[in-house]
Amino acid sequence: MEHAEILHRCFRCGYCKLPGSFQDLNCPPYLKYRFESYAPGGRMWLLRAWLDEEIEASPRLGEILFSCTACGNCVEHCVFPAFKADLLDAFTAGRGELVERGVVPDSVGRYLRAVHSHGNPYNLPEADRARWADGLGVERYSGQEYLFYVGCPGSYDERGQRMARALARLLLDWGVSFGILGEGERCDGNEVRVLGETGLFEQLARENIERFEAEGVRRIVTLSPHAFHAIKNEYPGFGGTFEVCHYPQLLAGQLEKGEFRRGDGPLRVTFHDPCYLGRHNQDYLSPRSVLAALPGVELLEMDRAMADALCCGGGGGNLFTDVLGGGAESASRVRVREAAETGAQVLAVACPKCARMFDDAIKTEGLEDSLQVLDLAEIVQARLAEASLVRSEP
Amino acid sequence: MGGGLVLSGLTRPLRGGLVIDMKRMNRILEVDEIGRSVLVEAGASQGMLQAHLKKHHPGFKHSIPDAPPIATIAGNVLIHGSGHLSAAGGFHSDMLNGMEVVLPTGEIAKVGSCATSPYWFSRAPLPDLAGLFIGWHGTTGIATKLAIKLYPDRPLGDVGIFVVEDPELVPGVIHRLAGVAVAEDILAFMANAPAWLRGFQLVNVKYAAETDKELRLKRDLLRESVRCYIDEKVGGFMPLPPAMKQRFLEEPQTTLAVFADAREGGGFEYVGAIMPIELFPDAYRTGLEIAERQGVECATGARIVGLGHCMMFFYGYAFNRADPADVKLAQDALEATNAAVLEMGGIPWKAEAPAQKQIIAKMDPTTFALMKRLREVLDPKGIMNPGNWEAE
Numbered sequence: 001m002e003h004a005e006i007l008h009r010c011f012r013c014g015y016c017k018l019p020g021s022f023q024d025l026n027c028p029p030y031l032k033y034r035f036e037s038y039a040p041g042g043r044m045w046l047l048r049a050w051l052d053e054e055i056e057a058s059p060r061l062g063e064i065l066f067s068c069t070a071c072g073n074c075v076e077h078c079v080f081p082a083f084k085a086d087l088l089d090a091f092t093a094g095r096g097e098l099v100e101r102g103v104v105p106d107s108v109g110r111y112l113r114a115v116h117s118h119g120n121p122y123n124l125p126e127a128d129r130a131r132w133a134d135g136l137g138v139e140r141y142s143g144q145e146y147l148f149y150v151g152c153p154g155s156y157d158e159r160g161q162r163m164a165r166a167l168a169r170l171l172l173d174w175g176v177s178f179g180i181l182g183e184g185e186r187c188d189g190n191e192v193r194v195l196g197e198t199g200l201f202e203q204l205a206r207e208n209i210e211r212f213e214a215e216g217v218r219r220i221v222t223l224s225p226h227a228f229h230a231i232k233n234e235y236p237g238f239g240g241t242f243e244v245c246h247y248p249q250l251l252a253g254q255l256e257k258g259e260f261r262r263g264d265g266p267l268r269v270t271f272h273d274p275c276y277l278g279r280h281n282q283d284y285l286s287p288r289s290v291l292a293a294l295p296g297v298e299l300l301e302m303d304r305a306m307a308d309a310l311c312c313g314g315g316g317g318n319l320f321t322d323v324l325g326g327g328a329e330s331a332s333r334v335r336v337r338e339a340a341e342t343g344a345q346v347l348a349v350a351c352p353k354c355a356r357m358f359d360d361a362i363k364t365e366g367l368e369d370s371l372q373v374l375d376l377a378e379i380v381q382a383r384l385a386e387a388s389l390v391r392s393e394p
Numbered sequence: 395m396g397g398g399l400v401l402s403g404l405t406r407p408l409r410g411g412l413v414i415d416m417k418r419m420n421r422i423l424e425v426d427e428i429g430r431s432v433l434v435e436a437g438a439s440q441g442m443l444q445a446h447l448k449k450h451h452p453g454f455k456h457s458i459p460d461a462p463p464i465a466t467i468a469g470n471v472l473i474h475g476s477g478h479l480s481a482a483g484g485f486h487s488d489m490l491n492g493m494e495v496v497l498p499t500g501e502i503a504k505v506g507s508c509a510t511s512p513y514w515f516s517r518a519p520l521p522d523l524a525g526l527f528i529g530w531h532g533t534t535g536i537a538t539k540l541a542i543k544l545y546p547d548r549p550l551g552d553v554g555i556f557v558v559e560d561p562e563l564v565p566g567v568i569h570r571l572a573g574v575a576v577a578e579d580i581l582a583f584m585a586n587a588p589a590w591l592r593g594f595q596l597v598n599v600k601y602a603a604e605t606d607k608e609l610r611l612k613r614d615l616l617r618e619s620v621r622c623y624i625d626e627k628v629g630g631f632m633p634l635p636p637a638m639k640q641r642f643l644e645e646p647q648t649t650l651a652v653f654a655d656a657r658e659g660g661g662f663e664y665v666g667a668i669m670p671i672e673l674f675p676d677a678y679r680t681g682l683e684i685a686e687r688q689g690v691e692c693a694t695g696a697r698i699v700g701l702g703h704c705m706m707f708f709y710g711y712a713f714n715r716a717d718p719a720d721v722k723l724a725q726d727a728l729e730a731t732n733a734a735v736l737e738m739g740g741i742p743w744k745a746e747a748p749a750q751k752q753i754i755a756k757m758d759p760t761t762f763a764l765m766k767r768l769r770e771v772l773d774p775k776g777i778m779n780p781g782n783w784e785a786e
Binding site: 008 | 397399413418439440441442444445446449462463465648652655659661704715716767
């Protein structure tokens with residue numbers, strides 16, 4: 001197994017379970033279960049024990065390994081510089097070994113089969129990929145400046161579709177040159193990769209790269225930070241090198257070019273850093289720049305922000321596989337309670353998976369009357385409806 | 395006990411049974427700013443309280459051990475832990491105002507002022523029943539709530555490192571530095587790296603103040619206390635670059651966890667021996683002898699408790715968990731260290747079951763008989779952590 005050489009080196013000091021402030025547990029599976037086996041150190045020791053044939057590859061081991069959301073908190077806070085960067089890769093390799101042996105939770109198997117068969121985890125036809133854009137006037141990609149890579153949640157999930165529409169409307173209003181691939185788009189494969197199905201990930205990545213190159217794509221803007229991460233950091237390994245940004249980065253650049261004509265009513269907003277824009281790619285400022293450009297918006301930071309942000313619990317395929325499961329101490333419910341404590345009216349997100357997780361959590365927590373989940377594009381669009389952006393002349 | 399962190403395996407069910415996990419019982423119940431105390435549940439971690447005080451009660455802190463922040467407050471208090479305020483406040487068990495304990499019979503007992511008053515201010519003036527539960531390694535009851543003392547978190551902090559070469563001088567240095575009574579923490583350690591520092595004894599003194607003037611005064615007092623060594627040119631304060639100072643001021647010290655990977659194998663164990671500071675030279679030489687005899691690397695140091703009233707002298711052994719021979723070397727070194735510590739008059743701290751037996755063998759028989767009698771009264775069915783504090 002790749003990275004097997006680091007598995008015995010964990011001391012289980014537990015810094016990986018915490019944010020930098022130590023205020024609470026920050027590893028979603030450990031937060032929920034509080035067993036060492038669900039913490040990064042426990043996972044390492046279990047994998048070591050399995051490789052040493054002290055334990056068997058059981059469904060229980062599968063549950064533990066696949067409950068990891070790959071949020072990267074462990075990498076961020078591990079105090080062992082010699083191997084901290086390899087932690088997530090070691091867990092991915094461990095899951096890969098279980099995938100090879102077919103010892104995966106049923107929901108993981110269903111997820112991988114759906115992506116393999118339909119190119120998306122929703123088991124929906126590829127032909128429906130562009131239905132979200134019906135009536136918007138979004139063009140198919142044909143050499144525009146940007147390819148808008150929508151991804152699976154933006155294409156098929158009702159919550160993600162709302163985000164995709166909000167972003168597309170903004171880009172259209174601002175005259176940004178972009179197009180979409182529609183049914184020509186494939187799943188970005190990031191979650192497939194994290195789940196350890198490296199063969200399927202490579203197939204998806206190569207199909208996307210081939211399509212991007214055939215269309216002459218050079219610049220890509222993604223709706224999902226997961227897709228952004230895969231295209232930016234993984235696709236070059238298969239020969240696909242593109243100039244890719246996550247949409248808050250594009251919005252921040254666009255808003256810098258103009259200014260609002262008049263102020264708006266006050267709006268208290270807290271922002272949830274998505275793991276794949278924040279910890280995995282170290283961009284904490286772009287989303288905040290977007291919010292800072294909106295008059296009347298007051299940013300109320302949660303105690304756990306930026307590198308310390310608590311994951312929504314939907315990563316590592318968990319939005320679909322739900323291996324981690326719900327409950328009062330599921331990451332999404334803990335996070336919306338934390339957001340509500342700031343006094344914010346809006347929990348701002350920048351990821352369709354986070355949006356879905358928090359929408360559900362807010363309902364379960366009974367917070368619908370006080371807290372609303374909006375993505376950055378939706379917030380900008382709503383504020384633009386009240387004000388107007390004066391474009392600077394080039 | 396300790397959020398799954400206790401290094402000496404005190405929560406292993408040696409004769410079967412249940413391990414009771416307190417991690418979900420982790421609320422911080424009440425902070426009394428005027429009385430400088432906090433009431434916590436037994437699963438509250440050091441890091442949680444540190445963050446809670448920083449956010450809600452700036453200006454207050456508790457004594458933090460060098461265990462990682464996920465360690466529990468209760469676990470550390472109940473094993474007589476020590477930490478970053480031990481020069482000022484003694485053992486963490488000395489900082490206990492009272493507790494709630496579930497007895498082996500299922501009754502809930504209150505210990506300290508809370509038994510008689512709504513306030514958790516002190517263990518005095520009642521008979522000090524806390525002694526029935528501290529240091530017993532879970533064999534007499536399960537603590538569920540604890541009130542501990544808080545201390546001022548002063549805005550300005552500084553650290554000085556006094557260096558001598560002769561270990562015989564260290565007890566005197568510690569005695570003098572601690573005697574000024576301005577240090578929050580005094581930690582003596584022997585550096586293995588960089589190479590030029592090998593063989594030197596370093597005494598790290600941390601102190602804090604409200605103002606620059608106060609900080610300067612404290613620094614001058616500390617300096618004057620060891621003036622005789624400076625004048626004789628047998629010791630002196632080491633110049634410290636700001637970045638290094640900052641590292642020494644970090645609470646807890648993450649570098650200690652990193653030591654666990656010194657053998658690239660994630661294994662670390664240590665003997666922490668409680669002993670008088672006059673034994674420092676013997677303790678230091680013992681570490682060197684064991685390291686040489688057993689063929690292991692031994693990191694040594696000592697946290698000073700109170701005004702030099704005693705110290706926790708530690709012998710740390712890193713080992714490669716993937717190498718059984720390396721594990722055996724460390725095990726043998728630990729056993730040899732426990733024996734040597736007892737021989738010189740110290741007592742292994744948070745002793746694991748084999749070390750407990752070594753302690754019992756040296757213990758006054760009447761004392762051990764009293765321990766047995768108390769345990770039989772508290773736990774007539776013998777259900778609490780059996781295998782611990784037993785001669786056989």
